[in-house]
Amino acid sequence: MKFCTSCGSELREGVKFCPSCGKPIQAESQPQPTVNQPVTPPPPPVYQAPQQTYEEPVYGTAKHTNLIQRAINIIIKPKEEWRVIASEKPDTTKLLVGYALILAAIPAIASFIKFGVIGVTYWGYTSRSIAGGIQYGLVQLLSALIGVYILAWIIDLLAPSFDSRKDFGRSLQLAVYSTTPQWLAGILLILGTSMSILVLLIGLYAIYLLAVGAPVLKGTPKEKVVGYVVVIIIAMIVLTLVVALIIGTIIGLFFGAKMMGM
Template identity: 40%
Template sequence: MNIVERAKSILLAPRPTWQVIDTEPADTASLYTGYLMLLAAIPAVCGFIGMSLIGMGMFGVSMRVPFLWGLVNMVVSYVLSLVGVYVLALIIDLLAPRFGGASSRIQALKVAVYASTAAMLGGVFALLPMLSMLGLLAGLYSIYLLYTGLPILMKSAQEKSAAYTAVVIVAAIVLGLVVGAANALFMPRSASHWAGGDAATVSVRTPGGEVTIDSAGIAAAQKKMEQAARSMERARSQNDPTAMAAATREATAAAAGMLGGGQALEAQTLKAALPEQLGGLARTAFEVQDGAALGLPTSQASAKYGSGERAVRVEIMDLGGLGAMAAAAIGMVQGEKEDQTHAEKTWQEGGRTLHESYAKDGSAAERKIALKNGVLVSVSADHMDIAALRSMADQLDVAKLEHLERKKP
């Protein structure tokens, strides 16, 4: 895929380009390494150049963010933009059935990645801080890209596209607020702040719950980010790509844990929650993905259970420090709908967000649970009614998952 041609086509001819994207094969790695990781570097690098090298001036006074902290901000904003797109894809996927669409993790990720094109390219205006507002205007075009892409890739009902887009945008705003607040914690505000003054706790209240960035551990994360930034500066001056990669990994680990949630739970820990038998069905396959993949603070474990036509899939995913943020965003949409063939419902219970979707003829059923600590559990089945699926889901020890503690970076 030619990234320049793809970006050009999605901006100038979004509908036919979405049709092409809908059918082309893709996976998480290719979408990130072949497209998003390159585009996400534009606002991060341009912001660093604009704030730390060019600076902003008014009435003859020029101000620049210190080089070291500009470098820290660049790394943090880059990492969080990659994570934010992934979390937004999870939300798009979860909401799809509610708006007449089909749930598909990879299709949702395609929407989140390619719809962000305008916003990412708009980051070039950060080269001149006084023009940064133009970047926001460019980002508004991403809303239109989202609106045109959802009904094609997620198969949502055309008449519900506006509502679907609106809900996703609200979720994106919540993500942006929290990520922006977290990013601001790593920018110098005063000498006393960096000398060890208390950092205020940042809270964002949403209809799905309150997301809080605890001040505990922020000072330690700042030190780790400072150390990583110095290592990156030293590696850059020495033109040492190996040292640069190591310093980037250090910065990624610190950024992933700065929201107070720590690192993602180990994938093997999640796998341990998948029993060898579930509801009398034997486990026929499993898959484990480490949270270090692509530098994202995520981990997941999934398993398949089956006998004859009955097939059950269980997936457990942890988003590390962003888990609580994702759970709150998911919880914003609650309600239920039902027709002659299908029923679904989203509600909160005991601090958890639950979603059920099933065919009334017993041909398919799905149950998703966003736990209080942000761990996401999904159970889906073919040739099984919702009552049987609930019974199976109840056999999973979600309480144990909910009480697992994450390691600090």
């Protein structure tokens, strides 16, 4: 039963106007059936590996200053310097050309000066040869650069076996910077091959740098550092001897052919 909202008179079903006051009767709106909208499931969560924040090293006009400071720091305070290196983005070009090539040139130049300028004395006779000096220098330089790259490759190849991260950029950082003392000690080669043993002993400090840097750059567990480093060194010695022999033979044949043609 409905009633007029204006005068209160009773209204019959279907009337459009109130019979008493004439007010138009509005049709009641029929409720629309509720349509259940399909519920869209939320997107699955996306998990992202934490990204390490890198600090790009400043090379520009202060390139040589940074190189010298890095070489000093990695020798006198390696634990602190490895953490600084860990914040830098590995760059193969800067590591090999901007650092390794420059330091590896030290023993190469020393060898050239000794054999090509100063000369080597045997039984009272001094032998010197510019061609020989260049030959020794090239062998030193190429062996150093190829050797450090092989060292990085070995470090990265063996990483999973010692629960370490497989990252060639980090392996190259570890190889290049840990070889610093050996390259710097190469200046002693200017005094002759008798200094080679001393250079080798000083270069042993590189093993310590390698052991300190592996947990920082490669995440090597402390209990596996010694085994990791020992295997790296053994493999490196064998491969370095092979590479040096091959390079020496090739360069020797090249210079021999040049001299034969003169």
